[in-house]
Amino acid sequence: MRKSYGTTLAVEHIDLDIAKGEFVSLLGPSGCGKSTTLMMVAGFEVPTAGEIHIRDRRVDALPPEKRRIGMMFQSYALFPHMNVTANVEYGLRMRGVPKAERGPRVQRALDLVHMQGFADRAPRQLSGGQQQRVALARALVTEPDILLLDEPFSALDRKLREELQREVRDLQRKLGITTIFVTHDQEEALLMSDRVAVMNEGRVEQCTRPQNLYGAPATSFVAKFIGRGSFVDGTVRERSATQSLIDTAIGQATITRPQEAAPGAQVRIFFRPEHARLVESTAAAEPGLSFPATLRSLYFQGATTMAEMKVEVSEEPIVVDLSERSQLHTPAEGDRFTIHVPATRIHVFPAMGE
Amino acid sequence: MNSISRRAFVGGVAGATFLSGRSSLVFAQEKTITVTSLGGRWEQSIRTHFAPLFKKRTGVDVKVVSGGPAQWTAQIESQPSKPPLDAVDNSELLALSLIDKGLVLKLTPELVPNLRDVPAQFYEPWDSFGVSYQYGASGIFYDKTKIKQAPQSWPEFLERAGKGEFGRNVTLPDISYPWTPELVWHLAASLGGSLDNLEPAFNALKRVRPYVTKFWGTAIEAERLILSREAEIGWLWDGRVYAMMDAGARYLDFTRLKPNSLFSLVPAQVVKGSNSKLAYEWINTLLDPEPLLEYYKMIQYTPVNRKVVFPQATAARVMPASEGTIPSLRDLARVTPSIIARWNAEIRI
Amino acid sequence: MNTMLAAPITTLMVIGYVLPSLLMLSISLGGAIGSWPFAATLSFGKYIEVFSSSYTWRVLVFTLIVSVAVAVVNALLAYPMALYLARSRSKWTGTVFLIAFTPLAVGMNMMTMGWLIMLGKNGVINYALQALSLTSGPVPLVYGLIAVVIGLAHISFTFMLLPIESVLRSIDPAIERASRSLGAPPWRTFLTITLPLSFEGVAAGMLIVFMQSCGAFVIPLLLGGSSTVMLPVAIWEQMTVANDRAAGAALATVLAVIALFILAIQLRYFNPRRSTQ
Numbered sequence: 001m002r003k004s005y006g007t008t009l010a011v012e013h014i015d016l017d018i019a020k021g022e023f024v025s026l027l028g029p030s031g032c033g034k035s036t037t038l039m040m041v042a043g044f045e046v047p048t049a050g051e052i053h054i055r056d057r058r059v060d061a062l063p064p065e066k067r068r069i070g071m072m073f074q075s076y077a078l079f080p081h082m083n084v085t086a087n088v089e090y091g092l093r094m095r096g097v098p099k100a101e102r103g104p105r106v107q108r109a110l111d112l113v114h115m116q117g118f119a120d121r122a123p124r125q126l127s128g129g130q131q132q133r134v135a136l137a138r139a140l141v142t143e144p145d146i147l148l149l150d151e152p153f154s155a156l157d158r159k160l161r162e163e164l165q166r167e168v169r170d171l172q173r174k175l176g177i178t179t180i181f182v183t184h185d186q187e188e189a190l191l192m193s194d195r196v197a198v199m200n201e202g203r204v205e206q207c208t209r210p211q212n213l214y215g216a217p218a219t220s221f222v223a224k225f226i227g228r229g230s231f232v233d234g235t236v237r238e239r240s241a242t243q244s245l246i247d248t249a250i251g252q253a254t255i256t257r258p259q260e261a262a263p264g265a266q267v268r269i270f271f272r273p274e275h276a277r278l279v280e281s282t283a284a285a286e287p288g289l290s291f292p293a294t295l296r297s298l299y300f301q302g303a304t305t306m307a308e309m310k311v312e313v314s315e316e317p318i319v320v321d322l323s324e325r326s327q328l329h330t331p332a333e334g335d336r337f338t339i340h341v342p343a344t345r346i347h348v349f350p351a352m353g354e
Numbered sequence: 355m356n357s358i359s360r361r362a363f364v365g366g367v368a369g370a371t372f373l374s375g376r377s378s379l380v381f382a383q384e385k386t387i388t389v390t391s392l393g394g395r396w397e398q399s400i401r402t403h404f405a406p407l408f409k410k411r412t413g414v415d416v417k418v419v420s421g422g423p424a425q426w427t428a429q430i431e432s433q434p435s436k437p438p439l440d441a442v443d444n445s446e447l448l449a450l451s452l453i454d455k456g457l458v459l460k461l462t463p464e465l466v467p468n469l470r471d472v473p474a475q476f477y478e479p480w481d482s483f484g485v486s487y488q489y490g491a492s493g494i495f496y497d498k499t500k501i502k503q504a505p506q507s508w509p510e511f512l513e514r515a516g517k518g519e520f521g522r523n524v525t526l527p528d529i530s531y532p533w534t535p536e537l538v539w540h541l542a543a544s545l546g547g548s549l550d551n552l553e554p555a556f557n558a559l560k561r562v563r564p565y566v567t568k569f570w571g572t573a574i575e576a577e578r579l580i581l582s583r584e585a586e587i588g589w590l591w592d593g594r595v596y597a598m599m600d601a602g603a604r605y606l607d608f609t610r611l612k613p614n615s616l617f618s619l620v621p622a623q624v625v626k627g628s629n630s631k632l633a634y635e636w637i638n639t640l641l642d643p644e645p646l647l648e649y650y651k652m653i654q655y656t657p658v659n660r661k662v663v664f665p666q667a668t669a670a671r672v673m674p675a676s677e678g679t680i681p682s683l684r685d686l687a688r689v690t691p692s693i694i695a696r697w698n699a700e701i702r703i
Numbered sequence: 704m705n706t707m708l709a710a711p712i713t714t715l716m717v718i719g720y721v722l723p724s725l726l727m728l729s730i731s732l733g734g735a736i737g738s739w740p741f742a743a744t745l746s747f748g749k750y751i752e753v754f755s756s757s758y759t760w761r762v763l764v765f766t767l768i769v770s771v772a773v774a775v776v777n778a779l780l781a782y783p784m785a786l787y788l789a790r791s792r793s794k795w796t797g798t799v800f801l802i803a804f805t806p807l808a809v810g811m812n813m814m815t816m817g818w819l820i821m822l823g824k825n826g827v828i829n830y831a832l833q834a835l836s837l838t839s840g841p842v843p844l845v846y847g848l849i850a851v852v853i854g855l856a857h858i859s860f861t862f863m864l865l866p867i868e869s870v871l872r873s874i875d876p877a878i879e880r881a882s883r884s885l886g887a888p889p890w891r892t893f894l895t896i897t898l899p900l901s902f903e904g905v906a907a908g909m910l911i912v913f914m915q916s917c918g919a920f921v922i923p924l925l926l927g928g929s930s931t932v933m934l935p936v937a938i939w940e941q942m943t944v945a946n947d948r949a950a951g952a953a954l955a956t957v958l959a960v961i962a963l964f965i966l967a968i969q970l971r972y973f974n975p976r977r978s979t980q
Contacts, residue, residue, distance in 0.1 A: 044880060064883040071884040077877035081899050090895075091885035135881075142885065424943040448946070522843055523824075528929045530944045567824070568846040569929040584824050584845075694945055698758035702929045 014204055016197060020055075021176040023169070024207075025189035028199035028225070034182045035150060037199075041180060042148050043067050055145045065094070070139030070177075072152040076131040078123040084110070084134050085119045091142035109137035112171060129160040136168065140175070147172070147179040153188065165192055186226055190214070198222045220268060220349040229272045230318045233351065236263045243287070246348070250311050253341075254287035259348040266351035273306060274321040275345035278337045287343040293318060295335045307331070309339060386415040387632045389441045390426050392620070394574060395597065399652045403645035412635055423448045423532065430457055430625055440629040441622060441636045444484065445532045446680070447687050449621040453483045458623040461485055465634040468641035468659060473675055476619065476658045479683050484621030487640040488655040490591035491673040492540070492616040497586040498607040507612040508544035509558075515587070516561030524562060525579050525588035528569035529697040533618060535690045537589065538697075539681045540616045549685050552693065559701055569701075580606065591618055593655035596671055600654075610673060617678040618655075724959060731952035749949045759937070763957070766934040769848070770916035773855045774909040777863040780856065781908065785864055786897075789871035803864050806857055814858060815925045822850050822926075846928040854922040859915045863908035870904030871897070907973050914965045918958065934958050 014037055018024050026034035039045040041052060043064035052060040059067050070091075078087050088109055092102045110116050113133040123131055132152060139147060149168075153161040169192045172179050183189050189196045190210040197207035198221070206218040217223035220231070234248035239262060244255040246269060253269055261267050269289070279290065293309035296317055308317035320339055322331065331337070387408075391400040397420060405416035419426070419438075423445035430437045434457055444452065452458045461482050463469045469477070469485065477485040494511055496504050501520065505511035515524050527534045542548065542555035567584055570576045573594055579585040580598060592615075595608040622640055624633040639645065646657035650664070656672050664672055733746050753759050784803065788796055806814070821827045822845035829841040844850060874897065882892040920935040927933070932940075934954060941951035 042880075042884060044883075063888070064880070065886045065888050069884050071881060073877040073881060075875050075877050077875060077881040079878060079882070079896060090882070090887075094882075094886035094891065138881075138885070148884075422943065424946060427946075428942075428948075451946075530940050532944070567843065571924070575925075582819070582823055582825065691945070695756065695758070698756070702758070702932065703761070 013202070014050075016204065016207065018178060018180065020178055023172055023179045023181065023192060023194045025181040025183060025193040025196045026199055027183060027186055027189040027196050029184060031201075032199040033202040034184075034199050038148055038150055038180060038182045041146070042069055042071060068142075068145045070142060070144035070147045072132070072135050072139055072147075072149045074151045074154050076123075076128070076135050076155075078131055078135060078138075080123050082123075083119070084115065084121050084123070084126075087123070087134060088138045088141055091138060095142060105141055106137075109141040110134075112140065113137045113167070128156050129164060132156065132164060133167075136171070140171075140177070145178070147177050149179065149181045151183055154183075154185070161188075168192070190226070198225055200225075217270075217347060220270065223270050223347060223349065227272060228319060229270050230276075230316075231268045231270050231349075232318075233266070233268055236261045236265045236267060239263055243343070244348070248289070250291040251289055253289035253346055254343045255346050255348055256287065256343040257347065261348060261350065268349050268351055270347040270349060271341045271345055273319045274323075276318070276320040276339050276341045278320075278322065279340045288341050289343075289346060290338060290340045293320075293337055293339050295331050295333055295337065297333060298322070298331065309337070386417045387440045387629055387636060388417045388419060388438065389633075389636055390439060390443045391418050391420060392422070392443060393420055395653050399645075399649045403648040403652070404639055404642075407642065407645050408636060408639045411639070412632065414632055416636075427452060431455065434626075437625045437627045439625055440627060441624055441633040443620050443622050446479070446536070446619055446621065446683055447532075447690065449480050449484045449623060450683055450687060452623060452625075453480060457626055458483050459626050459630055459634075461624065461634070461637065466638045466641065468638050468643075471643075471660045472641060472658045473660070475675065477621075479619075479680065480621050480623075484623040485637065485641065486619035486621050486658060487637075487646065488620065488649065488653075488657050489675070489678060490593045490618035490655045491610055491678055492537070492589060492618070493592055493595075493608055493610040495580060495588060495590050495595040495606060495608050497583070497605050499605045500586050504607070504609050505611060508541055511611060512541065512545075512558040512562060515565055516558060518565055520565065520587050522565050522567050523584075523586035524565045524567065525576060525585040526559075526562070526566055526569055527576070527589065528571050529694055529701070530571040531573075533616070534697075535686060535693045536616055536681060538693055539686065539689075540679070543679075543681075544613060549681055549689050552689075552696075556696060556700060563701060591655070592671065592673065593653050596654040596668070597652075610677075614677055614679045615673060617680050619680065727952045727955055727959075731949055731956050733949065749953045753950050753953050759954070762932050762934055762937045765931070766917055767961075769852065769855070769931075769933065770913045773852055773859065773916045774863075774912040776852060776856045777860055777912050778867075778905055778909055781860060781863040781867055782901075782905070785867035785871055785904075788864075788868050804861055806859070807861050811858060811921045815854060815922060818850060818854050818857070818926060819845060822853070845926060848927075848931055850926040851923050851931050851933075854926045855916045855919055858919075858922065859912040862911045862915065866907040866911070867901060867904040870901045870907075874900050903973065907969070910965055910969055910973075914962055917961055917965075 014033075016024075026037055028034050036045055040047050040060075041054075043059070043062060043066075047060060050060070051058060054067065054069075079090065082090070085106055088106045089102045092105060097105070106119075107116070110119065113136050115130065115133050115137060118126065118130065118134070123134070126134065135152070152168075153164055156164065165188060181189070181192065190213070193210060195207055196210055196213055198205045198213065200221050206213060206222045208216075208218075213222060213226050217226060223229060224231075232248045232250060232253075234246040234253065236244060237247050237252070238245040239259075242256065244259055244261075246253045246255060246267060248269065255269070259267075271289070291311060293311050296308045296310040299306045299308075304321060304323045307320050307322045309320050310317055318339070389400075391397040397418060400418055401416075405418065408414065408416055423443065426439055426442045427444065427448040430439060430442065430452060434455075437457070442452075442458075449458075461469060461477065461484070466485075472485060476487075476489070494505065498504075500523075505514055514520065527537065529535075538552055538555045538559075539549055541558060542552045545554035545558065547554040568575075568579060570579060573591070576585075576588070576590055577594060577598060580588075580590075580595075581603065590608075592608055592610070595606060599606045599608070622637050624630050624637060627633075641659055643657070643659045643661040646659055646662050649655070650657050650662065654668070654671070658675075731749055733749065784799070788799060788803075809817075819826070823829070824841040824843070824845075826845070828844060829838075832838045832842060833840075878900075879892055879896060882896045883889070887895065917933075918935055919933060920939065923931055923933040924936050924939075927936075935958065938951050938954045938958065941947050941954060
């Protein structure tokens with residue numbers, strides 16, 4: 001299945017290809033254009049330019065009811081004046097499926113979402129999670145070409161959310177239905193998706209597997225949005241085939257990942273807290289970046305302990321993962337340490353404004 | 355001090371104070387008299403022609419209350435010991451109701467000197483417990499640009515209207531208008547019927563009904579229908595039509611039909627109460643030829659006082675009192691409920 | 704504390720509404736005017752008299768039928784406008800709202816005069832009809848049923864529009880999108896989803912308009928003819944023309960019973976406390 005999008009004022013430029021059976025999330029902060037994109041695929045918004053194809057059928061001129069889609073919404077959007085069965089069979093009714101056939105199909109859909117016993121209930125008698133399950137059954141029963149989910153779990157509490165995330169993902173894999181999922185919650189996106197498209201201000205910054213997003217962010221926005229990390233400004237001193245040297249206020253960094261900035265260019269280097277380790281001395285065993293820092297505050301989070309380290313040259317604290325160290329003895333505020341980040345874990349991005 | 359003793363002096367001062375205090379008390383009590391008036395130009399005339407004259411003569415202010423006879427009668431009947439009105443302009447039948455309840459006083463030439471110049475037919479129907487100070491005559495108004503040959507008699511009018519000759523441009527009063535029961539009698543009488551045989555009138559009215567654009571409830575509504583040209587011919591009082599003609603409705607004309615015209619009488623009555631002395635004086639003012647002439651010029655209803663001299667220009671319009679007619683009021687009162695019921699059943703569908 | 708807060712309005716209601724209603728009831732049952740409610744002899748004679756006249760029944764039935772007709776007409780007219788106001792994001796919605804409120808702002812007398820000018824023999828509509836050669840002579844539009852229905856519908860339009868618009872606005876837009884995503888074109892979405900969900904607003908509006916029309920006095924009096932007598936006009940006539948205050952009070956009691964009945968329906972089915980959705 002192939003799709004290419006167009007442009008509206010809210011969405012500047014999108015070009016996405018989604019394979020059959022793939023689960024792709026559109027992730028980003030509010031206003032990034034993810035919902036608008038979904039609405040364009042669904043047919044509720046019209047692209048100013050460009051095309052949309054679903055299953056080799058060009059659909060951008062078609063109204064939503066002709067596109068063979070299934071949708072789920074944040075507010076569940078069950079029809080309050082109909083019971084569960086009527087809700088689920090609605091799509092079948094609208095497409096002219098004869099009554100005899102509707103019954104079993106509705107049953108099967110309800111089975112899939114584990115809501116068999118609720119056939120006669122009214123939506124207001126169901127909890128949020130149950131309503132969302134019925135909404136899923138309703139969307140799937142018509143066997144649509146593509147499933148569109150608009151932040152469907154945002155209104156649920158955490159435990160329920162996790163439960164439904166798993167269920168939806170399992171179901172999606174089992175049925176092999178192409179899915180586009182919109183969310184602002186990165187954990188959710190990373191957990192459920194085959195690929196995630198991180199969007200910012202109407203453009204896709206990077207669309208790739210979750211591991212790549214985390215380990216190899218393409219832009220500083222993606223690096224900052226996914227997971228945690230620290231930025232440090234610097235200037236490129238040298239660049240060779242195997243490595244680059246970057247001067248920063250806190251020290252010189254050796255980079256072994258390929259990067260494009262020429263000597264003299266302004267850059268920002270980036271590393272994640274779990275890759276910043278405490279070392280005994282400044283004599284570094286491996287190439288990378290070492291710098292002295294003072295412990296400012298400690299955040300105990302159960303499985304992890306994060307520390308905010310203060311460096312002399314700037315006010316911005318650098319976050320470091322001290323989980324291992326704190327198991328042995330708890331560092332105190334004001335303690336001085338040396339932090340080391342290995343070269344393979346340092347990313348380089350152009351300086352802000354470019 | 356001279357020969358007036360101190361005691362007498364003090365007594366005199368006290369007495370003077372007492373007297374002046376007392377008369378100022380009396381003065382305060384009689385400072386206003388509350389009277390009624392029908393609406394529109396009628397009320398204007400009351401205020402500009404009659405009230406100032408009354409004030410000049412008695413020094414008392416006149417408070418004019420608007421509304422209608424049904425309202426005023428109800429007010430008087432509900433507060434007999436302390437009536438809110440001192441004199442009332444009543445309808446012919448409701449005047450009888452107040453008389454029967456003993457709530458109004460008899461008028462005599464001694465108490466109301468101008469009564470001497472008024473023909474008896476204007477106070478006899480109420481046994482002198484009320485006097486009509488003006489009268490209107492019923493007739494037909496018509497748009498003379500549209501209707502070239504006006505009917506000459508009531509039967510002719512009803513026949514031509516009933517055949518649709520005038521189109522759906524006829525107006526007649528509705529049963530809610532106070533004079534309609536009398537109108538029904540009058541039409542019946544002109545067709546050979548009577549109070550106990552109103553059949554001819556109802557038959558004629560039923561034939562006219564499809565051509566009536568609206569049965570109006572108040573004279574103001576009738577005037578509006580005429581001035582907006584919704585109606586081209588219909589029943590109304592001479593005074594009202596002449597006033598409209600004089601105000602500029604050049605297309606309008608009025609004629610009285612044979613054999614005679616219905617009087618519209620508005621008996622003015624003195625309410626039994628603390629202000630009755632002043633009320634008598636008010637009735638007397640209402641019958642005074644000077645303001646009555648101004649009233650006539652403004653409204654064109656005919657004053658009853660024989661002494662009134664009509665201006666040359668309009669003297670021909672005045673219907674002589676002998677050409678007017680009214681039914682026996684007590685009999686009319688007896689028959690009115692059945693007229694209303696019959697009208698509701700047969701005309702109002 | 705709550706009873707204390709309710710005291711002023713309760714007193715006002717009792718003095719201004721409950722007591723006079725009791726007095727009216729007593730007058731209809733034979734009590735004299737100005738006497739305290741329960742006179743010595745009470746009888747239903749007046750009610751029997753009033754209701755054995757076919758005219759009374761005609762007036763009553765006519766009043767009910769016209770009120771229903773006005774409610775239906777207004778529902779049909781107001782719904783599209785409500786739909787527009789609830790769904791549209793255009794900058795003209797503010798102006799349209801203002802227009803929808805004009806019947807309330809303009810006095811009833813002005814409105815009546817306006818309609819007389821529009822509907823009269825020499826009025827705007829007849830002028831247009833004849834100018835366009837659609838009719839040869841003037842069509843009698845006023846002083847009859849048409850004018851009364853138009854006038855009543857006009858004056859109560861706002862009360863129909865507001866409940867419908869409010870209910871439509873409260874419908875989650877995602878529901879309509881869900882319906883379309885399931886294959887229902889806009890007209891079908893409207894019939895199966897939007898319309899049933901907005902029923903409550905339509906019913907509420909119709910009840911209000913019905914009640915207002917039942918109690919209408921000025922418009923039937925001035926715009927109607929003698930064949931379009933409605934209950935309030937009949938009451939007034941009993942009081943002023945026939946001078947039969949007991950009959951007027953009896954009819955007024957009937958009108959009050961109708962109003963209370965409508966109120967009971969409203970409370971039972973449209974009590975805002977009931978629906979906790």
